[in-house]
Amino acid sequence: MSMVKGWCPDAWHPMAAGDGLLVRVRPPLGRINAAQLIGLSEAAAIHGNGLIDLTSRANLQIRGVSEQGWRPLVERLVSLGLTNADPRMEARRSLMVAPEWQAGDDTARVAEELIGRLAELPELPAKIGFVIDAGHAPQLIGEAGDFRIERGAHGGLILRADGRALGVDVIVGREVDALIALAHWFVASGGSAAGRMARHDARLPDWAEGHIAPASAVIPVRAGAHPLGFAYGVPFGQIEAPTLAELATGAVRLTPWRTLIVEGDAGRPIRGLLHDPLDPLLRVDACPGKPRCPQASVETRLLAQRIAPHVDGRLHVSGCAKGCACATAAHLCITGRDGHYDIAKNAKAGSPPVRAGMDMPALLAYLGVY
Ligand code: SF4
Structure with missing residues (x-):
């Protein structure tokens, strides 16, 4: 097991905390189906202390894992399809996706292509992350992410480097090509020393210098009824394993705003979760x-x-x-x-x-x- 200091652990690189190891789970496209939810909550209770964080990167984090429990936990996460079996690819899968994506829309299409092409990325600093926010309007403008595909004010998609207000138009179907090319430029231009795109003040290559602002953002998901089902608030961003299992009536979408959207749910009392956006x-x-x-x-x-x-x-x-x-x-x-x-x-x-x-x-x- 290799330990990572800092705040970006993944399942293969857990972080030590006061209550044991933290094992981060990055569900593909931020969605967990019902079988995965039950498997994950069982694994968190068996190998951890039964507490699970919902992080500001829209990931889950299993707390209180023992050194002996870590390996079987990761094997379970791999078998559930929640962790990549290849630690190098898992480390690159730091991807935040607009949580209201629909199958086949631009967000899902671009995110799925990027996940399939992680091997084409260069070695990047540990905290680098990607944002795919290609719905009808951006939702993740306030969330950190170094390389971003977003809906532009002109209606098309843009590639925007974090720290730059404007992005460049990208051709439909070539968004991931452009994102990977920008990641290679970042490394070649010395960005790894800066650690993050926003701190890398080198002039962007001409092809990536854009003049298009992101479209006006929509508000984050709040607790309450939602077009996909029902959004539950997660107090303190922490949930107990049995509560997570209780949500397994449908798939769950994770958001970076301490809310979970349960698809097809009408809203019901669940201990430890909040219904009222004004709570x-x-x-x-x-x-x-x-x-x-x-x-x-x-x-x-x-x-x-x-x-x-x-x-x-x-x-x-x-x-x-x-x-x-x-x-x-x-x-x-x-x-x-x-x-x-x-x-x-x-x-x-x-x-x-x-x-x-x-x-x-x-x-x-x-x-x-x-
Ligand atoms: S802020 Fe809270 S969690 Fe962080 S080190 Fe202090 S007591 Fe611990």
């Missing part, structure tokens, strides 16, 4: 905290559930100053430190607090929560 828990980021993370000195998620209804705007509760759950500023940010809580406003975890060193009763009193 205050959908405005909360909270890392696992104490006791799951060894760096945490405070509990986080029960606290977040208790105070979320009393907070306007985004709430971030972080077990320590590292701020794993949210890298941007929240309206209210509570950070654990030495077993006590610091509060900051419009801030990230660990920012200078407006009140520091509070115990739980003092914190709740400060927030007016009784």
Whole structure:
């Protein structure tokens, strides 16, 4: 087993966390059928601690895997068709797909072709990712991705390098040719040293210099009724294995916005999932905290559930100053430190607090929560 430091592990390269190994699962086109859902939830319960993250890359992450359990888990994921049997190809399959794709549409067509041609890509830095966002309007404009095929404002598809506002028109059927060519240019022009396309400030080759903006974006998928079925909110981006299995009445689409779309579903009460797009828990980021993370000195998620209804705007509760759950500023940010809580406003975890060193009763009193 080879370990990867950083935040882009895959199934063949798990990452060590406080509760064991993290094994990332990248379902093809972000869709898992019912049999795969049941198999994955069984495998997460047997080889992990039964907790599964829905990540901001629209992947799943099986938590708490033991060193002995890792190999049988990966073999199960390969047999389910959720992991590539070739570790080199799996490492290249960092692909985010607009979740509302339909069979045979531009998003599905381009994504399937790219998955079939991964061997043609050069060796790229570990964090490089691809975005295929070719529906009638882009949905993934706010999501990270170095090489992007998107719907352009002119109605056709464009290839856009991350960090550049404009993209270049691509010929129908040649989109993946252009994307692979840009990846080779990135490496040949020294991009690997920069690590990400947005940090690589070399001038693009003439053929990739575009003048077409992406089309106006549509809003992300929210919890509630959806044209494909029903979208459930996933509080804190974490779901228990039995809950995942309960969704297996249809295929499930993963989104990067802490929602899961269950195809053909009418919406039903499911423990641990949210129906209401206005549920205050959908405005909360909270890392696992104490006791799951060894760096945490405070509990986080029960606290977040208790105070979320009393907070306007985004709430971030972080077990320590590292701020794993949210890298941007929240309206209210509570950070654990030495077993006590610091509060900051419009801030990230660990920012200078407006009140520091509070115990739980003092914190709740400060927030007016009784
Ligand atoms: S923010 Fe700190 S406590 Fe929370 S998961 Fe990250 S390292 Fe652990």
